[in-house]
Amino acid sequence: MFAIVRTGGKQYRVAAGDKIVVEKLAGEAGDTIALDDVLFAGDEGKAKDTKGLTVSAEIIAQAKADKVIVFKKKRRHNYRRKNGHRQQHTILKILGVGTEKVKAAPKKEAAPKAAEAKAETKAAETKAAAPKKEAAPKKEAAAKKPAAAKKAPAKKADTK
Numbered sequence: 001m002f003a004i005v006r007t008g009g010k011q012y013r014v015a016a017g018d019k020i021v022v023e024k025l026a027g028e029a030g031d032t033i034a035l036d037d038v039l040f041a042g043d044e045g046k047a048k049d050t051k052g053l054t055v056s057a058e059i060i061a062q063a064k065a066d067k068v069i070v071f072k073k074k075r076r077h078n079y080r081r082k083n084g085h086r087q088q089h090t091i092l093k094i095l096g097v098g099t100e101k102v103k104a105a106p107k108k109e110a111a112p113k114a115a116e117a118k119a120e121t122k123a124a125e126t127k128a129a130a131p132k133k134e135a136a137p138k139k140e141a142a143a144k145k146p147a148a149a150k151k152a153p154a155k156k157a158d159t160k
Helices: 110-130
Strands: 001-008 010-014 019-023 034-037 038-043 046-049 055-064 066-074 079-087 089-095
Touching: 010 019, 010 089
Parallel strands: none
Antiparallel strands: 001 010, 001 038, 019 089, 034 055, 038 046, 055 089, 066 079
16 A cells, blocks of 8 residues: 655655655654655555545654755855755654554564673673772872062153
């Protein structure tokens, strides 16, 4: 099933599993949003009713586009202006159109956490087993001499 959605003043043809780049949307990476402005939907060559149809998407990243240089010049008037601009955009992964959803890959976070815990316990054991070294005595810094008092400049007598 596919749909044509409108967001940021542009239209996109999307299906489950697609990745699209749209104008900046509110949210952070990992958030799920719903695109409600569905213009058309189809399934196997047949049009579907779009009333109440939404497209669910996950925000992959908030990023910036490539830099665009804006250069203005007027001949023989010594007028030159150079500006750069990077448009902000959002990268979306379409999870589903209507009720259709893509199954997300299972997250593998448990295994790294267990490995980190083992590493931390080994580090703690080595710290406890290692003999402590005595710190070398610190050299005393040379005492600073107090600043010499400045003499006030002698006043010159007025000669008039």
